[in-house]
Amino acid sequence: MNTPVPGPQALAEQILRGVGGAENVESLTHCATRLRFQLHDAAKADKDALDALDGVMGTVAQSGDRFQIVIGGAVAGVYATIMNLPSMTGGGTPRPETDAEVKAAMRAKSRGRFAWLDNFFEYLSDSFRPLMGVLLGASLIIAIASVLDALGVIDFRAADKSATWVFVDAMWRSVLYFLPVMVAYNAAKKLRIDPWVGAAVMAAVMTPNFTGMLGPDSKVPGVTCTTNATLGTQECVAHVFGLPMQLNDYGGQVFVPLLMVALLALVYKGLQRIFPENVQLVFVPFFSMLIMIPVTAFLIGPLGVWAGNGLGEGLSWLNGNAPIVFAILIPLLYPFLVPLGLHWPLNALMLVNINTIGYDFIQGPMGAWNFACFGATAGVLLLSVRHREKEMRQTATGALAAGLLGGISEPSLYGIHLRFKRIYPRMLVGCLVGGVIVGVLGGVDTKAFAFTSLLTIPVFSPMAVYSIAIGAAFFTSMALVYFSDFRTPEQRAQANAERDAAEAAAREAAVPAPARELVTVGAAAVAGHDSTGPVPAAPPAAAPGLDLLAPVAGRVIALDEVPDPVFASGALGDGVGIEPADGRVVAPVDGELVTVAGTGHAFGIRTADGVEVLIHIGIDTVQMKGEGFTVRAEAGQRVRAGDLLAEVDLDAVRAAQHPTVTLMTVPNSAELSSVETRTGQDVTLGQPVVTVRR
Template sequence: MNHYELAKEILEHTGGSENITQLNNCATRLRMNFKDESKIDLNKIKQINGVLGAAKKLGQYQIIIGTDVSNVCDEIRKMGQIDESAVPMKRAGKLDTLMDIFASIFTPVIPAITAAGMIKAILVICVLLGMNKESQVYSILNFIADAGFYFLPVMLAFSSARKMGCNPYLAVMMGGILLHPNFAKMVSAGDPVFFLGLPVKLVNYGSSVIPIILAVWLMTYVERFADKISPKPVKFLMKPVLTILIVAPVVLIVLGPLGSYVGTVIAAVTDFLNSRVSWLVPMLMGAFMPLLVLTGMHWSFLPILMTSYTTYGYEAVMGPGSLVSNICQGAAALCVAFKTKDRQFKQQASSAGITALMGITEPAMYGVTIKYKKVLVSVMLGGAAGGFYAGLMGVVRYTSGTPGLLSLPIFIGENPMNVIHALVSCTIGFCITFVLTWFYGFKELEKEGDREQDKYSEAKEQVQKSKKIIISSPVNGRKVNLSKVNDETFAKEIAGKGMAVEPSDGRITAPFDGEVVTVFRTKHVIGLRSSEGVELMIHIGIDTVELEGKHFTAYVTDGDVVKTGDLLMEFDKQAIEAAGYETVVPVIVTNTGNYLDIIASEEGTVESGQPLFTVL
């Protein structure tokens, strides 16, 4: 892979380096924010050789590169000056905004946490091999590792300030205030402390997460206020002084203790789950991790993970389940590689499978598993089984890191059986996934290789004998292919095949005679079943579930019988778009597997009642 050429092509389709406001990367993805999003061409980015996928998630553009992502990120930085000063966030869904903040705050500090945790793991191994805990070598390495956790508030202060748009060095100063030795002495002494007559709650902020984020959030507003009231001749001096003098006392008296309490609650909930139903969370994570990664929802767990690391020194929420899930992705891809007769696909699947076993799952996920729903189901079932065992045995992860065979040391701790049980859970997940894919999931892949022509001829004959079912558009607007919908679940046809409509108004009508199967509580989804058995989902907008039914009016309920053209739903298109949501309407055949194919019509203008696609 030519990193320079790849970086150059990405910049060509993103408006150049001057259009970038934020740039970083995780293990496999570039994560970017832009000044002018109209310059972004996701379709062309996806076609670049070396790009495995691209999407906008959590208010952030994510370009999947693979393990070479850091090199590509470095090349992009070399090609021009990137102004990474934070810009005001555009209106978006509350959940999207929250997860975007989490991702931007926690991603930059993960390398430091990983380094600290790995050094701890090395120390555990050294002690098992005979190192004396009283030795100076052990003591020095131990405090080196502890620094990564203890000074976490300082690191989070910097990344939070970069995201929220305040002075990062004042934010770092606030982190230093929380950790100052004199305040630590007050906490140790335990004597009552007051500031201007107000009580200061004595809290140990070392390794804390929530308090500093709340502090920086407050600082963004105070700094603007200080900037507004400070006279220009003395603004350089007055603005930072006012900011610290206001923020520091409020944090020490109110926000710091509040954040500490929230962290305590998170730790208590985690402890409750681990002690009462230890199998539940790893099982669910093992099953649904592919979907969480596809939608970006896995970022929402970062505060919980960081709180668990700093409170207990380990976490059992995501690590065990994600380890098994990654291994299952590898098992599925390798199984497909063994069975397929397509040489090119065999090479792709085998490479993706090995990479997934090492912890990098995007090539397997986007190249193999989500293309074939039964293979994805096999991965989820294997992940659930392995995750169940891991939870039952109390497997924990001692530090952050992409779970895989290469990163097994992150599961090494004082309990030597922890890593053994982690390996057993991986073996369970691998075997179950491989067997299910071999006997169940791979049936949908028999259209490949030498059987291609036979299947085509058979399909052609079935089409001639079958009855064609025309599905009409439920809304006026413009027809677009699902691949252009800004949601991987629809664009990758994970939910089923169909077509989407960019609506010109807010009226949804019945596309056929049939029955209303369900109207979601949030009213953004209607499920229908035609008199001929076609099960249809009409999904109004992207992420509009977050509106909780606001701007939607339903005219039908579950079980209603409808005729073609009956009014089902009205939605306020302008209000939904003003709230930051897309209003595109994917129309999906959810029982696609029962039919030979779904044939979309040509893109263009369509009126309600006119043909949208054909079910064969």
């Protein structure tokens, strides 16, 4: 009775058990055919058990607790399944640092790497990233309503809207109004404290009990209200426990929860050290709320509002005394105000301007920021299309639609820009260009409170100046992001490698099961192949053969002479090795380039009649992480024999102490009647070295 081939999940679990469990895995990577484990203790790996697994072609123990498991063409899918196992959530268990490494890390921090700044941006990013779905959903609802408003179907901002449109408002306000609670939850989770405590503290100052005290019509005793002369807003104070507490509507605020959770984390973790573990569930949340709700209501909340109001009054003075400076300053400030929620008080100032002087002077320069933001998103979208990054393409498409149609910057900001630090400097250049144009050309005003989108361009005056400014801001940011990338070279190499692995796994999954079993050469097929010498020539009656040409010029050797036990055993199919004379690597046959390793060291080609060819440049060159390899082709591309695939710096390979021998094998050799090799000769590019027959 045959043992059934385990499913992907079962195989992944068996492999992980075979290497000693997740706790024995320091890190895991993969190349074109193998899983590459860095283990804490390689002695814990059960080599015999792993070799016996269906789906595993072989194992290779290496020095330094490194361990390889040969999977074949399905390696990307197996790798992804292992990394998605609950026990591998962190990608492995880092080994404890030595004293020397700890000291080196401390020295590195003192050399001005601004770790605090990195941590700050990570805190912001991780507090908002999980909200991208609902933010995009709400933003698109606003965009649709804005289109209808621009077409005159409905006055989106009228005070006497029908119940239908009030309900539509509720659909998107549910996200923006309760954003502080959601941010508090994520921020607390980021700082590794109970996220529900963070949410509960923020929600306390947003309940009807709290907001019911706001406004001059409040019937709660002890509440007094005054009017801010500059902003025209009501400021109310309640006397609680005999102390004055400023009342504010915290809907939409994000600075307050970010600041509150940072302090809450100190309180929460301090209480954990005080109370025994068996009573922490009750007393740590209790005292955290008892302390932080009053601190938030009395101190942190008003502090955020005071900062915003003070900023609004300062900008009003600046516009009256230095309008050109103001036009440049606004678009440069907004990228920093929006993430902290400090831009909300400016909305009140915009409305006051319209109601008192008949026009507003903030929204015009602000448009330069918005369109610089959208331009940066457009640059990311173009790059994601170019590099076939599906998830980023979807995020950027939705964010750009919400921006251009609805004037909403948050999806771009929280979903993309705060995640990649290279974007901000480039976006700021676009902000500067737009602001300079607005200032030099005399400013831009508007008589309406409008989202700065494509649909609201006509409400700004002079419209030509506004259009030129936002167009320049948009295309400047887009060009800078597109031509310099939003990822660092290292991040781009990693992202491309992950993309290639995912695409290879998807293609593998699309192949029917019987064909997939043939593509991934099983242990039984390997056992039935004698790899001790060249394969005998096919009998005279054999079908016409397909010639595989030399992918590199050099000396052809048999696989059993290759200094790699996996290739030498024939586990990855029959073929040859070539000691390269130069670094040009070309396609050995016509077909589809189904796999291109992100590091440039391996390529997989499938011919029209299903013959699979693997070209592997050097031994263990995946460890070079692409250094010395220049890839000249892309996965999914149709190639013809002789097309350039890569250029390799052989001196760099030798300097890294890796053999330069280039392998060409046929992974699905078991499917073919014969694979004939021509060894022991010097060949030039394009000279036949292998013939395969069906």
